[in-house]
Amino acid sequence: MNWNELLRLPATLLGILAALVLLFALFQLLAARQRVHERRHLAAGGHTLLLLIFITLGVLLAGMAVSLRGYRFLSEEEPVVQIDSRILSPQRWALTLTWPDGATRDVMLAGDDFQVDAVVLKWQLPAMLAGLPPLYRLDRVSGRYDDANQEMHAPRTVIDFSQAGQGDLLDLKKQFPRWLPEVDTVFGSGAFLPLVDGGHYAVGLMRSGALVARPDDATAQRIGQPLGD
Structure with missing residues (x-):
């Protein structure tokens, strides 16, 4: 249970x-x-x-x-994307992103970690308790370096997934907040994890609007291994 x-x-x-x-x-x-x-x-x-x-x-x-x-x-989660990683060279990765509907996309990323960011629309408490889930739009996937100096100076990779256009619900809330009184807030949410060769990760959205990223068991064991093992 x-x-x-x-x-x-x-x-x-x-x-x-x-x-x-x-x-x-x-x-x-x-x-x-x-x-x-x-x-x-x-x-x-x-x-x-x-x-x-x-x-x-x-x-x-x-x-x-x-x-x-x-x-x-x-406590429930909505699946957002699954990520499979393959190392090309030190701090260079090939990622395969798989959406819940089965669609996939291959991207290249630089860094030690991946980071997923989304724009989230959260409802007022009565609507949320009634079961109305938060809405989200996947915004970007980017590479992240563990070393702050590299983060400032090394090559950065950002994959843009934002496809919002005129009349987008999340943008309407920011432009005309009185039109959507049941909307609590619009905010950004992100999650990141270290990349390993052959890693598999699942990214989900909690009812609170927080993004969470989890590795599978084999990936979690490899993340916990010391470098060089």
Whole structure:
């Protein structure tokens, strides 16, 4: 069982429990009305008190269920691109990018690491908790040097993927923010990892709007090896 299933289970149980508690509240309401008709005001007051307690408890349980549901969404990821690397010469790499729809593109990169950057549109909290995912546009893939001096002076490679045009949703938010009131913010998100020969990486977008890059097990082991091994 993965984390999403573990988080879904208590949210579902809390939702069921909240429904049961609210059902008991309904019974207390009917009982209170019956006692009022019978002019048993003390008993009616007791049922009314239980009614308020059950309603409060039911609302709290429902709120907890919704909160857990929201956090489960935040933990899910949308696949963005997979990257396979092959070394050509020191700090020179051939990368194959594979998109979720199966499309591929081969690029050349200089540096020690790859970096993926995207422009992300994030929704307001109510829309996000309702399950509306953030939108993103892959912006660029670039090479990154571990040494800051090389980063300033060595050849840089940047592969531009931005294809936004007039009327693009992300640009409209910046130009006319009042048109899209449910949009929380538009921001840049990036992730980078060291490159190794024969490496395989998966880049995804979390519901929070953060890009994450992960190597597979074999690649992670090679990244952790000392140089020269």
